[in-house]
Amino acid sequence: MNETTYDITIIGGGPAGIFSAYFARLRKLNVALIESLPKLGGQPETLYAQKNIYDVAGLPKISGTQLSDQLIQQLHFLDCDEYLNTSVTKLTRKDDLWEITTTKDTIYTKAVIIAIGNGAFEPRKLTFEYDKAIEKNNLRYFVNDIEEFRNKDVVVAGGGDSAVDWAISLNNVSNKTSLIHRRNKYRAMESSVDELNDSSVEQLNPYIIKNVTFNSTNPDKIDITLKMIKSDEVKIITADKLLVNYGFISDSKILRDWNIDLTGPFIKVDQEMETNLPNVFAIGDIVSYPGKLQLITTSFAEGPIAVTKALRNLYPDKDYFQHSTSLFEK
Numbered sequence: 002m003n004e005t006t007y008d009i010t011i012i013g014g015g016p017a018g019i020f021s022a023y024f025a026r027l028r029k030l031n032v033a034l035i036e037s038l039p040k041l042g043g044q045p046e047t048l049y050a051q052k053n054i055y056d057v058a059g060l061p062k063i064s065g066t067q068l069s070d071q072l073i074q075q076l077h078f079l080d081c082d083e084y085l086n087t088s089v090t091k092l093t094r095k096d097d098l099w100e101i102t103t104t105k106d107t108i109y110t111k112a113v114i115i116a117i118g119n120g121a122f123e124p125r126k127l128t129f130e131y132d133k134a135i136e137k138n139n140l141r142y143f144v145n146d147i148e149e150f151r152n153k154d155v156v157v158a159g160g161g162d163s164a165v166d167w168a169i170s171l172n173n174v175s176n177k178t179s180l181i182h183r184r185n186k187y188r189a190m191e192s193s194v195d196e197l198n199d200s201s202v203e204q205l206n207p208y209i210i211k212n213v214t215f216n217s218t219n220p221d222k223i224d225i226t227l228k229m230i231k232s233d234e235v236k237i238i239t240a241d242k243l244l245v246n247y248g249f250i251s252d253s254k255i256l257r258d259w260n261i262d263l264t265g266p267f268i269k270v271d272q273e274m275e276t277n278l279p280n281v282f283a284i285g286d287i288v289s290y291p292g293k294l295q296l297i298t299t300s301f302a303e304g305p306i307a308v309t310k311a312l313r314n315l316y317p318d319k320d321y322f323q324h325s326t327s328l329f330e331k
């Protein structure tokens with residue numbers, strides 16, 4: 002058991018969690034940040050490290066991993082207790098405190114901010130049976146290293162933001178990139194779709210993948226069998242790499258045992274990011290409220306709101322109102 006009782010413990014070290022930890026430290030609170038992965042950063046670090054982000058204020062263009070690194074650097078100006086490789090499994094009320102059970106320590110805290118995004122990252126996989134050896138070199142559900150796609154024939158499957166963004170990015174390094182989607186319309190930002198249409202990415206719509214096998218003459222390659230929707234047309238394309246971007250299965254199941262009010266897989270919060278549980282807040286992709294946008298920039302605003310309300314709840318007499326962070330240079 003850890004001897005410290007924290008003011009605020011933040012569960013989840015994505016953009017929402019890292020920035021709220023920093024903001025809570027600016028407010029001189031005693032803070033713990035718990036992250037199940039070995040590195041802080043959340044989705045930008047884990048799912049799209051090398052993809053560029055264009056909608057964070059003041060940063061015209063920044064890759065996922067650069068944003069994570071800068072958030073971590075900012076947090077380290079003030080430091081907080083980081084528990085990496087540590088997953089939270091249980092949240093229990095103990096008198097006026099919260100007991101947080103993790104895969105390693107038990108942590109006690111006055112307030113909690115849940116920032117777990119979509120929970121543990123589980124990609125939606127191909128639903129048909131295929132030789133799992135294909136996952137070794139040819140089939141990917143994440144891009145960990147863009148270099149492995151260099152000069153390759155690449156097929157991206159999916160029609161959302163992630164698939165469209167990856168098709169555009171990989172097209173810059175691949176020999177050829179094709180994008181397969183089961184509809185004629187993408188569920189992606191208009192600017193990304195415009196960029197896709199202006200690019201040399203081959204668009205194969207409306208097709209679904211029916212099978213993936215090793216190519217019989219060149220086992221370094223794979224044959225992808227496509228079937229046209231509402232048609233008997235079948236075609237086989239040969240590629241080096243298949244990147245499947247069918248989205249992610251959100252795993253907020255653990256929340257069901259925490260007596261926290263949910264709406265679908267999301268946590269219900271009020272306008273101050275407070276949940277139905279005393280001094281338990283939630284921010285980032287895991288929350289739902291009218292008008293919620295699942296964007297980094299939105300989560301950057303939600304963290305300070307949650308921290309400020311937690312501060313007011315815990316220390317009503319403390320002078321919490323600060324306009325200018327330069328005051329902290331003193």
Ligand SMILES: Cc1cc2nc3c(=O)[nH]c(=O)nc-3n(C[C@H](O)[C@H](O)[C@H](O)COP(=O)(O)OP(=O)(O)OC[C@H]3O[C@@H](n4cnc5c(N)ncnc54)[C@H](O)[C@@H]3O)c2cc1C
Nearest residue numbers: 013015016017037043044088089117118163285286295297
């Ligand atoms: C391909 C793609 C492209 C995107 N592009 C953009 C973009 O250009 N601009 C933009 O604004 N947004 C973009 N987004 C969305 C953006 O990444 C999310 O809105 C943002 O990451 C949400 O931050 P978060 O901190 O709430 O959650 P996350 O980033 O999901 O972080 C949550 C963290 O919590 C950890 N965690 C989960 N469960 C536990 C547990 N039980 N215990 C401990 N830790 C736990 C996870 O490991 C994770 O690190 C994109 C998303 C994707 C998938």
